[in-house]
Each structure stands twice: as C-alpha cells, then as structure tokens.
Amino acid sequence: MLSHCATAAGVADQIVDGEVSKITPQVTNKNVTDVLAPTNPATVQLNITPDTCVSLQQGRICYSTVTASWHSQQDLDLCLALDNEILQCWTQQSQGKYKFEFASPQTSVVRLLQQQKVMAQAPIKVNWVHQASKVKRHWRLF
Secondary structure (H helix, E strand, O other): OEEEEEOOOOOEEEEEOOEEEEEOOOOOOOOHHHHHOOOOOOOEEEEEEOOEEEEEEOOOOEEEEEEEEEEEEEEEEEEEEEOOEEEEEEEEEEEEEEEEEEEEOOOEEEEEEEOOEEEEEEEEEEEEEEOOOOOOOOOOOO
C-alpha cells in the first residue's frame, strides 16, 4: 500500500507497506506561468486602406495610393511585402505605417514577414466597372 502525507515544511512522508520514508520536492527553475501558459507567437494586426481598387475595364491596370498599418503587443523585426516585393522593413518595432502606390490588373496580397514567415496578410482586391469585351469594334466614319 502506498500513501502520502504532506507536512508544512514541504517534505512529505511516503508510507509503503508500513515503512515511512521522507520525500523532498524537486525544485525547478520554471515559473508557474511558464508551465500553465506557454508563450504564444506574436499576434500582428494588419490593416490595408483602401482594400479595393476599381479599374474602368477588366484587365486594365488599377492605380491607387494604399496605406498599410500594423501593430503588435511586442517589438518585432518585420518586413512589408506586396506579392513578392519587399516594400519596407522595421527593426524592433511594435507598430508601423507605410504608404505606397499600387498598380496591378489583378488582386494582390500584402504580407508582413518575419524572417520569411508570414505573420499577417491582407488582399488588395481589383474590381472593374466594365467587363472586357470579346468582340472588337471597328469604327468607320464613311
């Protein structure tokens, strides 16, 4: 039979088959918060304004001045990228803002990268007023 009895000194008595022995608790260097709440990766919020660009006709390049702003609860090294092009980088910052000229015929993705790892992303959608016509119109004056 195995049983434990705790004492005020932090030493417990262990009774195994009628024999009493002392158990001393093991001391570790971990905080209780480290054990109960493991560290989570940084949460980064990314806002793109405007997030939609409107072109006159489908397939045409859409032009817009876009502002990307971000914030995090801790200081990070981050780079802002549009598709595969790095636009701006920050070192040990918890927030940032960057204004850039967007020019694309299709939807693109803005990403915040930390050593090639995507921390946040948001699309810039390209819409159009008129669909591209499939029939070419030939104008004749006479």
